[in-house]
Amino acid sequence: MNVKYAISDTAVMTGRVMKQIFRSLDTIITVLFMPVAMLLAMNYVFGGAMDLGGVGTVDYMLAGIIMMCVLSGVAYTAYRIHVDVQKGLFERFHSMPVAKSSILGGHVLTSIVSNAVSVIAIILIGLLIGFRPEAGAVGWLMAALVIILFIAAMTWVSVFFGLAMKSVETAGVFAYLLIGLIFASSSFVPTGSMPPALAAFALHQPMTPIADSVRLLLLGEPPGNSLPIALAWCIGIGAAFWAMSVKAYGRRA
């Protein structure tokens, strides 16, 4: 079928989902407010109490805060997809001459764009409260790449759970479990100051290299091994959940 329709259908679908975001204030508040509140608490309440290896609290934690923001954002992606399935909107679209790729495509694009915007907002707020990045252009680009791949990977995870879960209440639960994974990583505390068992776990799960690479890149330091490992995790998770989503979509639709 022709590309023109695929593009215009995707644009219509994306516009629809974008409207859903802008019209539900709670989405915007939860996605931005929670991570920012957490950043402020960490900075002003626990501020000097933590040993972050000589790095300032905001400088250290911003990467983890960005990741939290993305996860609370994709929880809503899963929720919106689930509601579309439940309401029969997907079926309505399937019975129309609509480019099939546009149906999930609209959700995926919206998720990526809206999360990217949230991340920019978090970085701007971070700058206001003392974030001092020292990355050059390449550092910023590399950090942006990791973040976009992370957003894309988490988006596909959310698509899968949005399609696979049986109820609205459980559709977004995965995101909160993954936020737990962020806490059990080097995002907020260096692995060196963790109990050995936790440190061992933290070193082998995806959130640690992702947080480390983004932090090091933004602070203008060499990311070392964390960068390729982070990229591999993002691409691997994204590809696996993309495949699972396509399968789940076939079953549900």
Added chain:
Amino acid sequence: MTAVKAVGLRKSFKAQTVLKGVSLTVGQGEIFALLGSNGAGKTTTIKILATLLRADSGTAEVCGFDVAKQGRRVRECISLTGQFAAVDDILTGRENLIMIGRLRHLGDPKGEADRQLGEFGLSDAADKPLSTYSGGMRRRLDLAMSMMGSPRVIFLDEPTTGLDPQGRLAVWDTVRTMVESGVTVFLTTQYLEEADSLADRIAILHDGAIAAEGTAAELKRLAPPPKLVLSFLEQGGMAQAAEALAAYGPVPGALTLTVATDGSVNQTAEIMRRLENAGIEASFAQRPPTLEEAFLTIIKEAI
């Protein structure tokens, strides 16, 4: 012209065989009702015809296109209104319609949306969020969305389930207006009354196949013949009559006896004569068979 033609559709889900060879034909411009109880396979049939599901075997054509091989052509000529109103609650009524218009690649989605809003009596509520809509209004919007871009065949899966009697009548009226434009309506329902008053032709889906098919009048002929209802002024007369008509197995009610007949003049005359000879005062009425009786008879025979 045939709008929908299905031959020998079969469909199983895991161990359960839902459709065991469904064949039906719907003419252009008809209102066709597929009648069946809960779980009979109505939605499954509609989904196959609307290209959402693939049949395990059998063939179906809609608007002359094969649903399995020419899905896109079929989708261009149909619309589907599912069992539950599929509308986007965050958008307004107008935005929902415009979205569908754009997805159908219409030249003027806004103009067409305006036209449908007027047609379905939603102009006043057009720019309000759907959270302010009543159940009936949501259903009307759902139907309006299905009419965007003038599809030739409209599938309505249980369009009145969950509506109050007033809302149901409003949907019936809407469906009748829809066919004035020449569109074919294929609807499913569990309500005999709905099929009776709305449909040109009815097919009864039972145990995975079409158990009977025809106009409401034709189906009613399959029901047991009309019954004679005798009404009495007092209990004594009724008891006497029950005795006189014992051979016919009269069923007593409140000062009434209902007698099953074979519908013939001879038999009816014989019953009247017996009452007359016994000097019993009574009035009578003949109750025509209902579609419900026809439905039950057909289903019993199928077992």
